[in-house]
Amino acid sequence: MNVAGKVFIITGGASGLGAATATHLHAQGARVVMLDMNQALGLALQQQLGANSQFCAVDVTDEAQVAAFFQQLEQDYGQLNGLINCAGIAPSAKVFGRKGLHELAMFQKVLNINVSGTFNMLRFATALMSKYERQAGEEERGVIVNTASVAAYDGQIGQVAYAASKGAIVSMTLPLARELSQYAIRVMTIAPGIMETPMLKGMPQNVQDALGEMVPFPPRLAKPEEFAQLVTQICENAYLNGEVIRLDGAIRMAAK
Numbered sequence: 001m002n003v004a005g006k007v008f009i010i011t012g013g014a015s016g017l018g019a020a021t022a023t024h025l026h027a028q029g030a031r032v033v034m035l036d037m038n039q040a041l042g043l044a045l046q047q048q049l050g051a052n053s054q055f056c057a058v059d060v061t062d063e064a065q066v067a068a069f070f071q072q073l074e075q076d077y078g079q080l081n082g083l084i085n086c087a088g089i090a091p092s093a094k095v096f097g098r099k100g101l102h103e104l105a106m107f108q109k110v111l112n113i114n115v116s117g118t119f120n121m122l123r124f125a126t127a128l129m130s131k132y133e134r135q136a137g138e139e140e141r142g143v144i145v146n147t148a149s150v151a152a153y154d155g156q157i158g159q160v161a162y163a164a165s166k167g168a169i170v171s172m173t174l175p176l177a178r179e180l181s182q183y184a185i186r187v188m189t190i191a192p193g194i195m196e197t198p199m200l201k202g203m204p205q206n207v208q209d210a211l212g213e214m215v216p217f218p219p220r221l222a223k224p225e226e227f228a229q230l231v232t233q234i235c236e237n238a239y240l241n242g243e244v245i246r247l248d249g250a251i252r253m254a255a256k
């Protein structure tokens with residue numbers, strides 16, 4: 001897919017990996033719609049990017065909000081070609097630790113945002129993408145990129161809920177790609193390692209350095225732009241489908 005002129009939704013688009021992806025796709029000529037609950041950051045990014053960018057305050061887990069958003073999007077843009085799901089949370093808690101039992105509500109919240117939120121977005125996105133009338137020479141209608149984590153494979157102590165949610169994202173990839181092939185929509189997943197997003201940047205420098213040194217090569221945290229670059233390459237390469245790509249500098253996380 002040539003992303004120039006195409007319409008992309010980026011969830012979690014106000015911060016971190018989502019914001020970097022919106023910025024990168026926009027620089028390649030795409031029209032980007034950032035969805036997030038952080039209105040202040042989202043509006044600031046919209047102002048920074050200018051024309052061909054829009055921020056919408058939407059909770060990806062809210063069925064009514066998401067349905068209304070897609071209805072408006074169809075009216076305003078008339079097409080959709082890409083959905084990049086970056087919205088997510090990553091709290092940690094032990095199943096039975098010093099603080100007592102892992103709250104069931106917290107487990108359910110992580111699954112709800114990371115898995116149901118992703119699913120809620122992609123079902124509406126599929127319906128709209130499938131209506132796209134391909135131009136001469138265009139092979140595909142759209143592409144969906146979901147964000148897992150290396151925690152799907154090497155989850156650490158305290159990451160039971162997060163690892164379960166990211167494992168679900170990994171497992172959804174192939175059945176989605178198989179089903180959506182009938183509409184010429186591809187589905188890919190990226191499993192990032194340790195990324196230098198606001199979450200990580202909030203940690204003390206020595207902790208950041210120690211995390212970076214755990215990465216075989218390059219021995220540093222990944223830049224959000226490197227994630228954005230991979231998203232764009234996935235969009236551009238029509239033969240990438242139904243697969244999970246680790247973007248992790250060969251890190252394999254230890255138990256803790």
Ligand SMILES: NC(=O)c1ccc[n+]([C@@H]2O[C@H](COP(=O)([O-])OP(=O)(O)OC[C@H]3O[C@@H](n4cnc5c(N)ncnc54)[C@H](O)[C@@H]3O)[C@@H](O)[C@H]2O)c1
Nearest residue numbers: 012015016017036037059060086087088149192194195197
């Ligand atoms: N940063 C890392 O090291 C890392 C590593 C592996 C995977 N990931 C995954 O990458 C994704 C992005 O992470 P990030 O580091 O950019 O985090 P981030 O906190 O900077 O951005 C996540 C964004 O999602 C938004 N969000 C949360 N719940 C939402 C909801 N219900 N509806 C709409 N928006 C919502 C937040 O407001 C936030 O702006 C997450 O899924 C995360 O699990 C991050």
